[in-house]
Amino acid sequence: MKTVIIKYNAGNVQSVMYALDRIGASYLYTDDEEEIRSADKVIFPGVGEASTTMNYLRKVGLDKVIPTLKQPFFGTCIGMQLMCRFSEENNTECMGIFDVDVKRFPATPDLKVPHMGWNNITGYKTALTTGLPDDAYVYFVHSYAAPVCEYTVASCEYVLPFSAMLHKDNFYAAQFHCEISGDAGQQILKNFLDII
Template sequence: MKIAVIDYKGGNVQSVLFALERLGVQATLTADPEVIRRADKILFPGEGEAASAMRELRAQGLDQVLPTLTQPFLGICLGMQLLGTHSEENDTSMLGILPFEVKRFAAAAEFKVPHMGWNTLQQLRSPLFAGLREQDFVYFVHSYYAPVGEYTIAEAAYPMPFSAAVQHHNFYAVQFHTEKSGPVGTRILDNFLKL
C-alpha cells in the first residue's frame, strides 16, 4: 500500500510518520502532485497558521490537486480546517472541500484559548472510530474550530459542541492530533488505513 503524507511545511509531519511506523507502515513525505495522485491513502497533517499554509499549498499547486483526489484522505488538526471554505484566522480562503467556515473560540474564564490538552469524543458516527467508545480521550491543540454540521462524524465540547471530526465522500479529517493521542489515536490511524 502506498501512503503519502503531504509536505506543505505545515508542521508535525515527523510525529505522523513515526505514528505510521509504529503501525508497521512506511509512508512517503511529498509535495509532488503525481506521487500524491498515485497513493492509495493520503494523510494531510498540519500545525500553524491558515494563511501561511494556504500560501504554501498554492505555491506548490496543491490547492488545485487536493480537491480532485478520490482515494481515502485524512486531514489532521490544521489539515482538517484547511478543508473548509473560509477561516476567521487572518480572513483566509481555504480549499472548499467541505462546507464549513472555521471560527475562533471565544475566551472565557474557565475556557482558555487555545483549547489545549485532553478532551473526550462524543457522537461517534463513522467506521473511522470502530472499536472506540463515547468519552474516549484525544489530544487537542487549537484556537479555531469547525462548527457542528451535516459533515460532522464526531464532536467534542469547549464549552459548546464543535466538530472533532468531519467527512465528505473520501475526505475524512480530525481536529485533534491522532499521533499524540495514545492508543485511541493509533486505533483511528489503523482504522483509516483499513478503509
C-alpha cells in the same frame, strides 16, 4: 499500499511518521502532484497557521489538486481546517471540501484559548472510530474550530460544541492530533489505512 504524507513546510510531520511506524505502515513524504495522485491513501497532518499553510499549497498547486483526489484522504488539525471553506485565522480562503467556516473560540473568563490537552469525543458516526471506547479521549491543540454541521461525524465541547471529526465522500478529517492521542489515535490511523 502506498501512503503519502503531504509536505507543506510546517508542523508535526515527524510525530505522524513515528505514529505510522508504530502500526507498521510505510509512507512517502512529498508535495509532488503525481506521487500524491498515485497514492492509495493520503494524510494531511497539521500544526501551523492557516494563511501561511494555504499560501504554500497555492504555491505548489496543491490547493487545486487536493479537492479532486479520489482515494481516501485524511486531514488533521490545520489539515482539517484548510479542508473547510474559510478560516477566521487571518481571514483565509480555504479549499472548500467541507462547506463550513472555521471560527475562533470565543473568549470566556473560565476557559483558556487555545484549547489544549485531552478531551473526549462523542457521537461517533464514522468507520475511523471503529473499536474505540465510548467517549474516547484524544489530544487537542487549537484556537479555531469548525462548528457542528452536516459533515460532523464526532463532536467535542470546549466553550461550545464543535466538530471533532468531519467526513464527506472520500475525505475524512479530525481536529485533534491522532499521532499523539495514545491508543485511540493509533486506532483511528489504523482504521483509516484499512479503508478500502
